[in-house]
Amino acid sequence: MRCYWDEEDVWFYFEVDAEGWVTRQIELEGPELTPIAAASLAEWQQASDTGRLDEYDSRFGITAELPVSEWEGHDPEQLTSDEFDEVWHSAHQQMATRQNPGRPT
Template sequence: MRCHLDEEDIWFYFEVDAEGWVTRQVELQGPELAPIAAASLDEWQRAQDAGRLDEYDHRFGITAELPVSEWEGHDPETLTSDQFEEVWGPVRRQIASRPR
């Protein structure tokens, strides 16, 4: 799914599990769709367990902390898995290739 936050001109793309929790999230800002986040909940949890959460957050961001059913003021558009992957792959590679 995806939605747009007008105030900050950010597009959010989400992969959501069966219970409505965000498992992966991409954030793109402005008319140039500049990548600002490409976070995975599984990776975030592993980074937390390894004591490297600050490093992960700084580089990749975080996923939404509430399930989709609890969101207010968002009208997400449904995407296919392929549509999400088309965004996730390039954005993730771009963020991962940035110098630390």
């Protein structure tokens, strides 16, 4: 699914599991749709297990910490997994190769 937050001009893309937990999350900012997050729960857990969590967080961000069933005030647009994957691969690759990791200020 995806949602738009107009206060910050950010598109949020979410892949969720059967229980409603976010497994992958993308955030695209501004009219250029600049990736500011492209986080995977599985990658985050692996980084945590290997002691590289700070590095992962600063480069890719984190996924939402609550299941979608507990969210308020969003109006999601459903996406196919192919639509999500297309955005994911582009955003994640851009963030992986970014010279200065971390969220822009």
